[in-house]
Amino acid sequence: MPTWMVLAKGPVFLFVLTLALLGLLRLALLTTWDIAAAIRRAGFRQIPYRQVALQTISWLVPFGRLHRNRAGYSLASFGLHLSLLAVSFFLRNHLDILRANTGLTWMPFPKPALDALALAGILAATTMLFHRLYAAGSRRLSTPADYLLLLLILGLFVSGYLAGRAWNPIPYDGLMLFHTLGGMALVALVPFTKIAHCVLFPLIRLGTEAAWHLTPQGGSRVVQSLHGAQGRKL
Amino acid sequence: MSQTTRNWIKDGLWAVVFAGLVASVIRFAGGLGAATGLNDSAPWGLWIAFKLVFVALAGGGFTLAAMVYIFRLERYRPILRRAILVALLGYGAFIVSLIFDLGLPWHIYMPVLNWQHHSVMFEIAWCVMLYFSVLVLEFSPAILEHHWFRRPPFGMLLRWLHRLTLPLIVAGIVLSTLHQSSLGSLFLIMPHRVHPLWYSPWLPYLFFTSAIAAGMTALIVEGFFVERWFGRGLDLDLLARLGKGAVLPLGLYLALRLGDLWLRGVLPRALDGSWQSILFLAEIVAGGFLPLVLFSLRKVRRSREGLLTGAGLVILGITSQRMSLSLFTMYRAEGTSYVPSLGETLIAFAIPAAAALLYLLFAETLPLFGKQAEGPGNEAPVVPSPGAAAFSIRDTWGRGIAARRSGFAVIVVALLLPVLSLKSQTPVSPVTAAVGWEVLEIDGNRSGYAVDFPHLEHQERLMNESTGESNCRECHHLDLPGDRATACSACHAEYYRPVSIFDHSFHRQALGGNDSCLECHDPEHTALTGTICRDCHEDMVPGEGQAAFSMAALSYKDALHGRCLGCHEREALAQSRPELVLCSTCHSLAGQSPVTFDD
Numbered sequence: 001m002p003t004w005m006v007l008a009k010g011p012v013f014l015f016v017l018t019l020a021l022l023g024l025l026r027l028a029l030l031t032t033w034d035i036a037a038a039i040r041r042a043g044f045r046q047i048p049y050r051q052v053a054l055q056t057i058s059w060l061v062p063f064g065r066l067h068r069n070r071a072g073y074s075l076a077s078f079g080l081h082l083s084l085l086a087v088s089f090f091l092r093n094h095l096d097i098l099r100a101n102t103g104l105t106w107m108p109f110p111k112p113a114l115d116a117l118a119l120a121g122i123l124a125a126t127t128m129l130f131h132r133l134y135a136a137g138s139r140r141l142s143t144p145a146d147y148l149l150l151l152l153i154l155g156l157f158v159s160g161y162l163a164g165r166a167w168n169p170i171p172y173d174g175l176m177l178f179h180t181l182g183g184m185a186l187v188a189l190v191p192f193t194k195i196a197h198c199v200l201f202p203l204i205r206l207g208t209e210a211a212w213h214l215t216p217q218g219g220s221r222v223v224q225s226l227h228g229a230q231g232r233k234l
Numbered sequence: 235m236s237q238t239t240r241n242w243i244k245d246g247l248w249a250v251v252f253a254g255l256v257a258s259v260i261r262f263a264g265g266l267g268a269a270t271g272l273n274d275s276a277p278w279g280l281w282i283a284f285k286l287v288f289v290a291l292a293g294g295g296f297t298l299a300a301m302v303y304i305f306r307l308e309r310y311r312p313i314l315r316r317a318i319l320v321a322l323l324g325y326g327a328f329i330v331s332l333i334f335d336l337g338l339p340w341h342i343y344m345p346v347l348n349w350q351h352h353s354v355m356f357e358i359a360w361c362v363m364l365y366f367s368v369l370v371l372e373f374s375p376a377i378l379e380h381h382w383f384r385r386p387p388f389g390m391l392l393r394w395l396h397r398l399t400l401p402l403i404v405a406g407i408v409l410s411t412l413h414q415s416s417l418g419s420l421f422l423i424m425p426h427r428v429h430p431l432w433y434s435p436w437l438p439y440l441f442f443t444s445a446i447a448a449g450m451t452a453l454i455v456e457g458f459f460v461e462r463w464f465g466r467g468l469d470l471d472l473l474a475r476l477g478k479g480a481v482l483p484l485g486l487y488l489a490l491r492l493g494d495l496w497l498r499g500v501l502p503r504a505l506d507g508s509w510q511s512i513l514f515l516a517e518i519v520a521g522g523f524l525p526l527v528l529f530s531l532r533k534v535r536r537s538r539e540g541l542l543t544g545a546g547l548v549i550l551g552i553t554s555q556r557m558s559l560s561l562f563t564m565y566r567a568e569g570t571s572y573v574p575s576l577g578e579t580l581i582a583f584a585i586p587a588a589a590a591l592l593y594l595l596f597a598e599t600l601p602l603f604g605k606q607a608e609g610p611g612n613e614a615p616v617v618p619s620p621g622a623a624a625f626s627i628r629d630t631w632g633r634g635i636a637a638r639r640s641g642f643a644v645i646v647v648a649l650l651l652p653v654l655s656l657k658s659q660t661p662v663s664p665v666t667a668a669v670g671w672e673v674l675e676i677d678g679n680r681s682g683y684a685v686d687f688p689h690l691e692h693q694e695r696l697m698n699e700s701t702g703e704s705n706c707r708e709c710h711h712l713d714l715p716g717d718r719a720t721a722c723s724a725c726h727a728e729y730y731r732p733v734s735i736f737d738h739s740f741h742r743q744a745l746g747g748n749d750s751c752l753e754c755h756d757p758e759h760t761a762l763t764g765t766i767c768r769d770c771h772e773d774m775v776p777g778e779g780q781a782a783f784s785m786a787a788l789s790y791k792d793a794l795h796g797r798c799l800g801c802h803e804r805e806a807l808a809q810s811r812p813e814l815v816l817c818s819t820c821h822s823l824a825g826q827s828p829v830t831f832d833d
Binding site for chain 1: 633636637640641644645648649651655738739742751752
């Protein structure tokens, strides 16, 4: 069995999978804790949960929003998310690996559709990378981790796509070793990087909503705490 | 001790507990074989040894209860509640450990329904159940005095428990006396397994006296711990008196043990130079006589160093006695060994780690120190101990601790789950090919118990009468390319596990690298779209009704049993000869002739 297959079916994969799942669970629980504490401190009982849920869904399917600001970047971002999710979770080869490790599997997507999505993903990741590099605003906000993550995702898309092509000029086992190691690194990085938003996204929206509601009369109390009961003119 | 140090110690304990939880999943999902190094020749291992130590260290509970309530030694009352807590946790650890050790843990309630009056285990089970219940009742007032329970029903319950104190204490002393000694009785039924230097027909008395000594000295060590952890002053006088009190049971234990060995003429073996004799001497001298002398000298006993050293040595000595008896020196069958597995070791340490965390939780939350713990009838307001606030999970400190410990938990679980899962898989075991031709000597796993398979005889029996050709394919159901009557071991190459007979890398290289994918995989490049072998290898035609290539060849053991038993079952029915399907038909002992179809 080639090395990459040993890695993919061996304990290293189980390690990164457990790390990612439990790490995400931990983050979700801690974030929920923080939100609960924020809501309790705010003393605000009328959190608009329905509105938060609707807003979350609207951001998950942002067709109505893509054109509003930086349309190209927004479209690339949406395309990258879509292709990443589809290819990661619905490619038969990936599901075979998952089944070998955990016994779990589900219906795969057709290969031609995933090939097209992989190409879309390569295009989207490249677009986002260039946008980060050449748009001044994005460049200021970007950290090295942002570039490295995008490069890793791009590398995974390219290596995965090439591995299924007969005209692939790179030795298959070497390419698959890179793809396997890169994929496992990405899974392991999920709870430690911004990719954690895959689970935290709805919670963060709820937290943001809660944080914007201060306790009734909270401002006056702050003034009293800072300047005594008499207060003073500000 | 600084808060940071305390946090680090707690983090370490939590890490061990998390590791034990992962190992527990493997233990209960895969059974004892998957999680432990135990086997038929070593059915008792690390868990039993730890259990015996837990129970010994818990001996302070009934000892202090007897000293305070029966002998009226009131000076020991301030530490009585802590002694009961240590006993409760020790027995709790024993019970939890027992659940892991039972092959069918869900049958743990069976001694309640099925009374086996002659079984030592039955007596131990009942005594532990009852004594643990008594300990819970004895300790309950400490919980009910917490301000959370200052409500009418709990107050009434508390008053009732106070009234029941004396009967409970008496029950506790009787029960623990019974079962501490009956744990020693367990070893009386297997003298052939226990080393002579540790075996004694007086083991019940040895266990009882050593439990008193270990329990008292454990309370001395606990006193020093409380001083360091909680910053409480050390009541050196009280602990020194406890040390003096331990001289009697310790001296009695040593006298009984050495006296029995001397009377039975075994004592000279202590000087035979074997490692067991060295261990025995170290145990008796360093863990017995030395602390006996230290505790007997008033000046040494009243010094912090002398008291702690003496107590530590007693605990080490009695731990050594119990672990040597049940683990280190126990005889095992020739050629067999026992090494505790990683999972087994983690569980063994996770249980006391969890007990230690529970101790800290109780000690930081409940009124265990000072005057409010002195006894029934004292309804003084509860003063929370310094660490009480630490368990309020609403503040930032609690959130920080939760974040850190859950982070530890994630990393420990993620690291251990794959490592421990490996243990549960059958090890890689390459097959050794059969030797010979007329008679094949089949010993795939090199166990030395070969099956002598009459190959030529089977060939003749399977001869097709009309064509005069033997039906080799009846057994050789698939040949490798360019081969005829391929040996079983060529495809069924693993003794216990199915393995693939297809070399993907070789084929891809031979067919021209990546360009060749579509030659076998059409239209997708997945394992399920691979071309079957005979499309290219025309000679890889399976026999009639036989499987072609289906990704993996069965394990050698399954393949051979399946192949042989199919015919043997058919012939057994056809000839009304059930002996043809007996194991001994093929696996005959040396000197016996195997049963054949023609017999």
